[in-house]
Amino acid sequence: xxxxxxxxxxxxxxxxxxxxxxxxxxxxxxxxxxxxxxxxxxxxxxxxxxxxxxxxxxxxxxxxxxxxxxxxxxxxxxxxxxxxxxxxxxxxxxxxxxxxxxxxxxxxxxxxxxxxxxxxxxxxxxxxxxxxxxxxxxxxxxxxxxxxxxxxxxxxxxxxxxxxxxxxxxxxxxxxxxxxxxxxxxxxxxxxxxxxxxxxxxxxxxxxxxxxxxxxxxxxxxxxxxxxxxxxxxxxxxxxxxxxxxxxxxxxxxxxxxxxxxxxxxxxxxxxxxxxxxxxxxxxxxxxxxxxxxxxxxxxxxxxxxxxxxxxxxxxxxxxxxxxxxxxxxxxxxxxxxxx
Numbered sequence: 001x002x003x004x005x006x007x008x009x010x011x012x013x014x015x016x017x018x019x020x021x022x023x024x025x026x027x028x029x030x031x032x033x034x035x036x037x038x039x040x041x042x043x044x045x046x047x048x049x050x051x052x053x054x055x056x057x058x059x060x061x062x063x064x065x066x067x068x069x070x071x072x073x074x075x076x077x078x079x080x081x082x083x084x085x086x087x088x089x090x091x092x093x094x095x096x097x098x099x100x101x102x103x104x105x106x107x108x109x110x111x112x113x114x115x116x117x118x119x120x121x122x123x124x125x126x127x128x129x130x131x132x133x134x135x136x137x138x139x140x141x142x143x144x145x146x147x148x149x150x151x152x153x154x155x156x157x158x159x160x161x162x163x164x165x166x167x168x169x170x171x172x173x174x175x176x177x178x179x180x181x182x183x184x185x186x187x188x189x190x191x192x193x194x195x196x197x198x199x200x201x202x203x204x205x206x207x208x209x210x211x212x213x214x215x216x217x218x219x220x221x222x223x224x225x226x227x228x229x230x231x232x233x234x235x236x237x238x239x240x241x242x243x244x245x246x247x248x249x250x251x252x253x254x255x256x257x258x259x260x261x262x263x264x265x266x267x268x269x270x271x272x273x274x275x276x277x278x279x280x281x282x283x284x285x286x287x288x289x290x291x292x293x294x295x296x297x298x299x300x301x302x303x304x305x306x307x308x309x310x311x312x313x314x315x316x317x318x319x320x321x322x323x324x325x326x327x328x329x330x331x332x333x334x335x336x337x338x339x340x
Contacts, residue, residue, distance in 0.1 A: 053329040063167055067336055068119065070126040071328035078167025080336065082176060084118045085166040115336060123330055124321070129179050131324045132186040139182055151177040190320050191313035204257035204304030205269045206294035208239055211249040213286040225280045225287045232277050232289075239277060239291040248286070256290070257304045265290065 051071030061067060063081075066074035132138070139147065151174040158168055210228065212221050232242050243252040260266045262283045269290050272278040278290040294300055 053331040067333040081167040203296040
């Protein structure tokens with residue numbers, strides 16, 4: 001139970017920064033921070049000059065001390081504190097000091113993981129904004145005005161002591177809001193180039209799924225799924241109850257549609273009646289049992305199409321970001337990483 005609680009807290013910490021920023025966390029390597037950029041240049045429309053990290057301060061720091069470097073761009077301690085304040089203030093009534101010190105399965109405290117998520121967010125925003133400048137993407141006058149207004153409104157709700165203690169000056173907050181507005185615009189530029197012409201007419205089924213990986217003995221897993229299907233069919237317990245305890249996937253209720261790469265699963269759900277457990281379905285990643293909750297209709301199909309488009313856009317931006325991030329070495333002060 002404690003592991004599940006820790007996992008939920010980690011998800012909270014990872015998502016806290018979303019209160020201000022639209023950005024998701026791009027890193028796919030868990031909570032390990034890897035700040036070294038590639039020494040090789042990356043070619044886009046023109047040759048990119050790889051930026052080595054500027055010098056940062058690792059001893060005693062003041063608010064103006066550079067504590068993070070993304071290529072030649074530095075972030076002061078006050079700006080870092082402002083980002084961290086956005087995060088911690090969202091959960092100050094939920095997470096006590098004891099919880100911040102609680103260690104997760106990664107042998108890091110919740111506080112340490114919160115710091116790392118904040119660092120990732122700052123790095124991502126800086127990288128995207130640097131690439132936006134290279135691409136000639138900038139805020140229009142009305143967009144800048146919107147960001148500045150949002151910053152002013154935000155500061156109105158912050159106490160004088162919090163402003164003083166957390167580096168929340170008008171210049172810093174305005175800069176943060178403008179950069180996040182620009183990062184969002186850069187996302188929209190990349191997302192707008194994603195191919196979506198094939199999604200028209202896609203259909204979808206709302207399902208509950210039980211999934212098991214093949215593992216080393218695929219046939220044994222298949223037999224277990226066949227036995228599970230029979231047990232569910234003769235049981236008074238719901239499919240969902242079995243899925244909670246048996247499925248190895250994160251999500252139980254999901255939409256399966258005509259654009260799904262799992263073609264065997266899609267073909268099976270199209271011939272399975274509502275509220276009847278499907279046959280065992282084999283895919284490359286493992287085996288599935290499906291329960292059909294809702295068959296195709298306009299609302300469900302539209303939801304599915306929008307989700308497919310969003311997923312493609314996110315993946316395209318992830319790919320672009322991965323390339324951009326190789327252009328910049330990153331350095332972070334040891335003082336930040338040793339906190340909490």
